[in-house]
Amino acid sequence: MTDAKNRYQAVLSHRLFWPVAVLVVLLAANTVYRPGFLSIEVNNGHLYGTPIDILRLSAPLILVALGMTLVISTGGIDLSVGSICAISGAIACLHISQAADQNNMVTVFTALAMALGVALALGAWNGILVSVIGIQPIIATLILMVAGRGIAQLVTEGQIITINSGPYRAIGLGHFLTLPLAIFIALGAALLVAGLTRRTALGMIIESVGGNREASRLAGIRSARMVFLVYVVSAVCAAIAGFMMTANVSSADGNNAGLWVELDAILAVVIGGTSLAGGRFYLGGTILGALIIQTLTTTVYAMNISPQTALLFKAVVVIAVCLIQAPAFRAKLSRRRRGTPTPSTPSAPRQKEEVSA
Amino acid sequence: MRNMQMSLAPRRAVAALAALLLAGSVAACGNSDTGSEGGGDNEKIVMGFSQVGAESGWRTANSTSVKEAAAEAGIELKFDDAQQKQENQIKAIRNYIQQKVDVIAFSPVVESGWDTVLKEAKDAGIPVILTDRAVDSADKSLYKTFLGSDFVKEGRLSGEWLVENSKDATGDVNIVELQGTTGSAPANDRKEGFAAAIAADPKLKVIASQSGDFTRAGGKQVMEQFLKAHPKIDVLFAHNDDMGLGALEAITAAGKTPGKDITIITIDAVKDGMQALADGKFNFIAECSPLLGPQLMELAKKVHAGEEVPARVETEETTFTQEQAKAALPTRKY
Numbered sequence: 080m081t082d083a084k085n086r087y088q089a090v091l092s093h094r095l096f097w098p099v100a101v102l103v104v105l106l107a108a109n110t111v112y113r114p115g116f117l118s119i120e121v122n123n124g125h126l127y128g129t130p131i132d133i134l135r136l137s138a139p140l141i142l143v144a145l146g147m148t149l150v151i152s153t154g155g156i157d158l159s160v161g162s163i164c165a166i167s168g169a170i171a172c173l174h175i176s177q178a179a180d181q182n183n184m185v186t187v188f189t190a191l192a193m194a195l196g197v198a199l200a201l202g203a204w205n206g207i208l209v210s211v212i213g214i215q216p217i218i219a220t221l222i223l224m225v226a227g228r229g230i231a232q233l234v235t236e237g238q239i240i241t242i243n244s245g246p247y248r249a250i251g252l253g254h255f256l257t258l259p260l261a262i263f264i265a266l267g268a269a270l271l272v273a274g275l276t277r278r279t280a281l282g283m284i285i286e287s288v289g290g291n292r293e294a295s296r297l298a299g300i301r302s303a304r305m306v307f308l309v310y311v312v313s314a315v316c317a318a319i320a321g322f323m324m325t326a327n328v329s330s331a332d333g334n335n336a337g338l339w340v341e342l343d344a345i346l347a348v349v350i351g352g353t354s355l356a357g358g359r360f361y362l363g364g365t366i367l368g369a370l371i372i373q374t375l376t377t378t379v380y381a382m383n384i385s386p387q388t389a390l391l392f393k394a395v396v397v398i399a400v401c402l403i404q405a406p407a408f409r410a411k412l413s414r415r416r417r418g419t420p421t422p423s424t425p426s427a428p429r430q431k432e433e434v435s436a
Numbered sequence: 437m438r439n440m441q442m443s444l445a446p447r448r449a450v451a452a453l454a455a456l457l458l459a460g461s462v463a464a465c466g467n468s469d470t471g472s473e474g475g476g477d478n479e480k481i482v483m484g485f486s487q488v489g490a491e492s493g494w495r496t497a498n499s500t501s502v503k504e505a506a507a508e509a510g511i512e513l514k515f516d517d518a519q520q521k522q523e524n525q526i527k528a529i530r531n532y533i534q535q536k537v538d539v540i541a542f543s544p545v546v547e548s549g550w551d552t553v554l555k556e557a558k559d560a561g562i563p564v565i566l567t568d569r570a571v572d573s574a575d576k577s578l579y580k581t582f583l584g585s586d587f588v589k590e591g592r593l594s595g596e597w598l599v600e601n602s603k604d605a606t607g608d609v610n611i612v613e614l615q616g617t618t619g620s621a622p623a624n625d626r627k628e629g630f631a632a633a634i635a636a637d638p639k640l641k642v643i644a645s646q647s648g649d650f651t652r653a654g655g656k657q658v659m660e661q662f663l664k665a666h667p668k669i670d671v672l673f674a675h676n677d678d679m680g681l682g683a684l685e686a687i688t689a690a691g692k693t694p695g696k697d698i699t700i701i702t703i704d705a706v707k708d709g710m711q712a713l714a715d716g717k718f719n720f721i722a723e724c725s726p727l728l729g730p731q732l733m734e735l736a737k738k739v740h741a742g743e744e745v746p747a748r749v750e751t752e753e754t755t756f757t758q759e760q761a762k763a764a765l766p767t768r769k770y
Contacts, residue, residue, distance in 0.1 A: 113665055122691050129664050136657060228519065237490035237499070237517075239652075239678070241708055252689075328652040328682055334489055334519060335651045379646075380661035386618040386647035 094352045097403050098367040105374050105396075112382050125254045129381065137373035138261035139164070139320035141366055143340050144347040145272050146313030148365045151348050153289040153306050154357025155209060155216035160317035160344060162227020163201055164337025167194040167318035168325030169234040172242050181244035190247070195318055201227070202314025206307035220310075224341065231333035240331045251326030261323050268316065273362050282360070285309065289357030343372050350400055371400065481740050482512045484532030486542035488569075489520040493706040494676070497770030498543075498568065498726035505729025511736060520617075522546055526553045533560045539736045543568040543584075547621045554578035563739045567732055569621040576747065580739050583732055583749045587625030590722040593755050594626075594673060594701045595633025597720045598640065601699075602671075605639060609670045612662045613645035614655050614683060616675040622724075623647070626675045626703060643669075648679040655679030659686035674702045677709025677721065684717055695719055705756055710768055713761035721761070723753045726770065 090096060109116040109129075119128035143160050150157045174190035175181050201223060208219035253260040276282030287295045288305045296302040320340070325331045349355065350371055351364025375396055379389045402408045483506065487499050499515070506513035514537065518524035522545045532540050533556055540562055544550060550571045555578065557564050564579040571579070602609050611634070616623030627645070634640040644662050648654035655674060662669060663686060672687075674680035680702035687694045694700055695717045702709055705723040712718045728751045738745050756764060 115664070122689075127690070129661070132660050132664075232490065232517075238496050239493055252685075324653065328656055328685070330652055332651065332653075335649075335653065376657075377661060380658050381665055383644050383646065383665070385645075386615060389647075 094361065095364055095367060098350055098352070098364060098371060098400070101396075101400050101403070102367065102371050102374060105371065105378060109378055109381055116381060121257070124257065125259075126257045129377065131259065133370065133373050133377050134262050135259040136377070137369050138259075138265035139323040139337075140340065140343055140347060140369040140373060141265040142268055142316045142320040142323070143313075143337075144344040144351075144365045144369045145268060145362065146309075146316030147341075147344040148348050148351070148353055148360045148362060149272070149276070149285060149309040150216070150313050151289075151345070151353055151355060152285055152357055152360035153309050154292070155306065155309070156220065156345065156355070157205065157310060157313045158217065158220040158341050159201070159205060159223035159227055160313060160320075161337040161340045162224050162231065163198055163314050163317040164321035164324060164340060165231035165331075165333050166201070166227055166234065167198050167321035168336045169231045169240070169331045169333050170194040170197055171247065171322055172240045172325050172331035173234055175242045175244045175247055176240050181242060182246060184246055187244060187246040191322065194322070195315065198314045198318030198321075199311060202311035203307070205314065206310035209310060210303040210306040228333065231336070235331055235333040237333065242329055242331075244329075247322075248326050248329055251323045251328075261327075264319065264323070268319065269362060269366060272312075276360075276362070286358055286360065289359075344369075346397065347372055350397075350404065352404065480510065480512050481539065481736060482514065482535075482537045483539045483541060483736055484514045484516070484528070484535070484537040486516045486518055486525045486528040486532075486540075488525075488543045488545050489517055493678070493708060493770065494704050494724070494726050497706070498728070500770075501727045501729035502541075502567075502732060503729070505733045508730075509733035509737070511733055518545060520545055522549060526550075529553050529557065533557055533562060536560070537562060538740050539563055539565060541565040541567050541732060541736065544571050544621070545569075546617075546619050547572040547624070548619075551575065551578065565732065565735055565739065567728060568726075581735060581745045581747055581749055583728055583735055583751070585724045585751050585753060587622045587724075588629035588632075590703050590724055590753075591626035591629025591631075592633045593629075593722045594703060594720065595630040597722075597755070598671060598673075598699075598701060599634060599637050601719075602637065602640065605670075607639070609640050610666065610668050611640060611642045611671040611673055612659075612666065612669050613642055614648040614658060614672065614674040614679040615645055616647070616650045616679075618647045620650075622703075623650075623675055630673055640671075642673075648674070648682065650676050650678060652678045652682035655682030656686050657682075659683035660689070663687065663690045663692075669698055671699045671701065674700070677702045677704040677706045677712075680718060681708055681712060684712065707768060707770060710756065710761050710765050713756060713758055714765050716758055719758065721756045723755060725751050725753045727751075 106117065116129055119126050119130060121127065143164070147157055147160065171190040171194040174193055175186060178186040180186065205220050205223060208214045209216050249260055250264070251261055255263055276285065284300050285305055287300060288302045292302045321337055324336050347368030348365050350368030351361050353360045353364065375393055379392065384392050485502055488495060490496055490499065503513060503515065514532065516528035518528060525542060525545055529540060529542060530553060540557055544566065547570065551573050554564060554573065558578055566579050566582040566584070568584040570582050570584070613627065615627060631642070643666055646658045648658045655678065659682065672680065672683055674683060680700055684694050687698055692698055700718045701720045702718060703722045703724055705721045709718065709721055713721050731749065731751065735745055735749065
C-alpha cells in the first residue's frame with residue numbers, strides 16, 4: 080500500500096511528469112475535437128498525418144533549444160539564434176541560387192559549409208564577448224540579434240531568394256525510413272549533445288561553471304573556454320535549424336526566417352525544467368518543451384481558433400504550464416486542497432537524485 | 437572573489453550599453469546633417485518614407501518603385517524599413533518630423549494607433565501621404581491623401597470570379613482562407629470584400645480561416661492542418677501570393693493537385709505567383725500593383741506646392757486568369 084503510494088508520489092514528483100501531462104492533455108483535447116488528429120496514414124510511401132507534422136515542424140526548434148539549454152546552463156542566454164538562423168539560411172540559399180546546377184551535391188555541400196563557417200564565426204563572436212571581454216550575455220547576444228537581421232537582409236538584398244534544389248530541399252522535406260529527414264537530424268543532434276554531455280564529465284563541468292564560474296576555475300576547470308564553447312555550439316545548432324526552415328519553403332526570407340525563435344527556445348528550455356539561473360540542465364525536458372510549443376501552434380490551426388484569440392490561447396496555456404511546473408505553486412495548491420500544511424520534501428536529496436539521473 | 441565579480445559585471449554591461457548608444461548617436465548625427473542640408477528652403481523636396489518591411493517580393497518591388505521614382509523626380513528620399521513593427525514606424529516618423537522634411541509618406545503596418553504621431557506631424561506643418569495601406573483614424577485631416585490599392589475591391593474581384601466559375605458546381609463549395617497579418621488593412625479588407633462577393637451564392641462556404649502572416653512558411657503550416665482537418669476542400673483563397681505558394685507545397689505533399697483538385701485564388705501577382713498561375717497551379721490572381729512610386733512623387737509635388745489633391749487615389753490594377761498570366765509574364769517588371 081505505502082509502496083504503491085510511494086511509487087505514485089515518485090511519478091508525480093518526477094520533473095518530466097508535468098510537461099508530459101500537458102502534452103498528453105493537448106493531444107487528447109485535439110483528438111476529442113477531431114478524432115482523426117492522431118491518425119497516421121501512408122501517402123506516397125511516407126507516413127503522413129498531424130503527429131508527423133508536429134515532429135517535423137518542431138525539429139528546428141528542438142535544435143535551437145538544445146544549444147540554448149547548454150548556454151542557459153552556464154547561466155547565460157543567447158538571443159541571437161533567430162538571426163543566426165536567418166543568416167545561415169540566407170547564405171546557403173544565395174550560394175545555391177547563383178549556381179548553374181542547383182541540384183549539384185557539391186554546390187549544396189559548399190553552401191552548407193559556407194553557412195556553417197559563418198555561423199561558427201558568429202558563435203565565436205558571441206563567445207568572445209561573453210567569456211573573454213565579460214559582457215553580460217543578454218547584452219552581448221542582443222547585439223547580434225539586432226544586427227544579425229540586418230546582415231541577413233544584406234545577404235538577401237531584402238529579397239526572398241527562391242531556390243529549386245532537390246538536395247537542399249531534402250533537409251527540410253526529405254524522407255528517410257518513411258519519416259521526415261528533419262526529425263532524424265534533430266534526433267541525431269540531441270543524441271550527440273546528450274552523449275557528449277552525459278556520457279562524459281562535460282555536462283557536469285558545464286553545470287559547475289553555471290553554478291559558480293569562479294569556484295569552477297579554482298577547481299581546475301577552464302571556465303572561460305567552456306562558456307565560449309557553448310555559444311559556438313548554440314550558433315551551429317541555430318545554423319542547422321536555419322537550413323531546415325529555409326529548405327521547408329525552398330526560399331530564404333531574411334526578415335521572417337527564425338523570427339522570435341529565440342523566445343520559443345528559451346520557453347522550451349524553461350518548460351523542460353532548466354533553471355534560467357544556470358547550474359542544471361535537462362535535455363529531455365527541453366525536447367519535450369519544444370514539442371509542447373509546436374503542438375500548441377498546430378492546435379491553433381487544427382481547432383481553427385480565430386487568429387485574434389490565438390495569442391491569448393497560447394499565453395494561457397504557457398502560463399498554466401509554467402505555474403504547474405513551479406514546485407512552490409504546486410505546494411501551495413496542494414496545501415490549500417488538503418487544508419493542512421504538508422511538510423515540503425527536503426530539496427537537497429532530491430537534487431542529488433536528479434544529478435545522478 | 438565572488439563579490440568582486442558581481443560588482444564588475446554590471447559595470448561592464450554599462451560600458452557596453454554606452455558603446456552601443458554612442459554608435460547610435462553618431463549615426464543619428466550623420467542623418468540630421470544631411471537632413472538640414474536637404475531641408476533648406478527652395479530647391480529639392482525632401483521626403484521621408486517609412487516602409488513596412490521587406491516581407492515579400494511585392495514589398496521589395498514597391499520599395500524599388502518608390503526609390504526609382506524619387507530619383508527620377510529629383511526628390512530627396514529618406515527611406516526607412518520598419519521591419520513589420522509599428523513602434524519602428526512611429527520612431528521613423530518622429531525622426532522625420534525632427535529633421536523637418538517636406539513630406540512624410542508611409543505604409544502603415546497596422547490600421548490603428550496612429551493619431552498621436554500624425555497629430556505631431558500636422559502640428560509641425562508637415563503633410564502626410566499614406567501609401568498602400570490605410571489608417572482607421574476618425575480625423576481625416578491628419579493626412580492629405582491615401583494613395584493605394586482598394587483591398588476591398590481586390591477581395592470582391594476574387595470572390596466574383598469564384599461565383600462566376602462555380603455556377604455549375606453541385607453541392608457545397610468548401611473554401612478555406614489564408615488571412616494576412618491579423619489586424620492589417622489588406623487582411624481585413626480582402627476578407628470583407630471576398631465575403632461580400634461570395635454571399636451572392638449560398639453554395640459557397642468558408643469552412644476555415646486562419647492567419648498565415650503573409651509568409652510562405654505561415655501559409656504552408658496552416659494549409660497542412662486545413663488539409664488534415666477538412667477532407668473536402670474545393671477552393672483556397674489566400675490573401676497574398678506568398679501564402680498561396682507555401683500552401684502549394686502542402687497541397688502537393690497531401691497528394692492533391694493544386695489548380696485542379698483545389699482551385700487556388702490569390703492576390704498580388706508577384707513574379708513567383710504569376711509563374712504558378714501560368715503553370716496552372718493557381719487559377720486566378722487579383723493584381724495589387726506595387727508600382728505606385730511615380731504617382732506618389734506626383735502627389736508629393738502637388739502637396740508641397742499647396743495644391744488640392746483628392747483624398748483617395750487608386751493605383752491602376754487588373755486581374756489575371758491562367759491564359760492572361762502566360763501572355764503577361766514575359767513583360768512583367770516584378
